[in-house]
Amino acid sequence: xxxxxxxxxxxxxxxxxxxxxxxxxxxxxxxxxxxxxxxxxxxxxxxxxxxxxxxxxxxxxxxxxxxxxxxxxxxxxxxxxxxxxxxxxxxxxxxxxxxxxxxxxxxxxxxxxxxxxxxxxxxxxxxxxxxxxxxxxxxxxxxxxxxxxxxxxxxxxxxxxxxxxxxxxxxxxxxxxxxxxxxxxxxxxxxxxxxxxxxxxxxxxx
Numbered sequence: 001x002x003x004x005x006x007x008x009x010x011x012x013x014x015x016x017x018x019x020x021x022x023x024x025x026x027x028x029x030x031x032x033x034x035x036x037x038x039x040x041x042x043x044x045x046x047x048x049x050x051x052x053x054x055x056x057x058x059x060x061x062x063x064x065x066x067x068x069x070x071x072x073x074x075x076x077x078x079x080x081x082x083x084x085x086x087x088x089x090x091x092x093x094x095x096x097x098x099x100x101x102x103x104x105x106x107x108x109x110x111x112x113x114x115x116x117x118x119x120x121x122x123x124x125x126x127x128x129x130x131x132x133x134x135x136x137x138x139x140x141x142x143x144x145x146x147x148x149x150x151x152x153x154x155x156x157x158x159x160x161x162x163x164x165x166x167x168x169x170x171x172x173x174x175x176x177x178x179x180x181x182x183x184x185x186x187x188x189x190x191x192x193x194x195x196x197x198x199x200x201x202x203x204x205x206x
Contacts, residue, residue, distance in 0.1 A: 021086040033081035040074060090118045091184070091191050095199075103205045104172050107146065111164045112182060112192060116155040123185040124153045126163045128178050142175045144168040152185075169204035177202045 092115040102108035116122045127150040146166040177200050182192040
């Protein structure tokens with residue numbers, strides 16, 4: 001909620017908000033991105049000097065204003081957000097880790113299962129890096145990785161593919177594993193982009 005007290009004529013108010021779009025029964029109709037509701041109350045009016053006599057001035061004090069006028073049930077003003085078409089996500093992703101509690105010196109597998117929900121061929125760029133995408137420190141001294149850490153994956157229409165990485169914990173305790181990134185070449189956007197805020201903590205048993 002935002003409150004503005006007596007904005008002047010021409011005042012501009014900028015708002016930002018976030019939302020999670022959803023679809024119903026696969027519907028692709030255009031819909032506004034939320035709405036902004038403005039509730040208002042009348043402001044008081046400054047009285048010019050030529051209409052205020054001495055008795056009014058003594059009653060009003062140092063701030064000669066009139067009102068606000070009593071208005072009951074003022075209707076709010078509603079502004080619809082820009083219209084867009086919400087469609088289903090082109091990919092579905094599922095993360096698994098086996099075993100869930102790895103041991104020091106024993107390999108464990110991290111797998112992202114990506115499903116292509118479209119009728120088009122899709123190309124994905126899959127990578128796992130030591131440096132965190134948000135600028136975090138290196139995980140190379142804590143985890144060793146084996147096999148491919150970067151590859152391009154092709155998905156046929158409605159195909160499901162597993163993107164797996166093999167890691168080995170070298171230090172017992174709770175650690176943050178390297179970040180995994182999966183990007184779509186067709187849509188030029190992230191399918192998976194792990195950062196320090198993602199569920200990347202792994203507890204390694206002695």
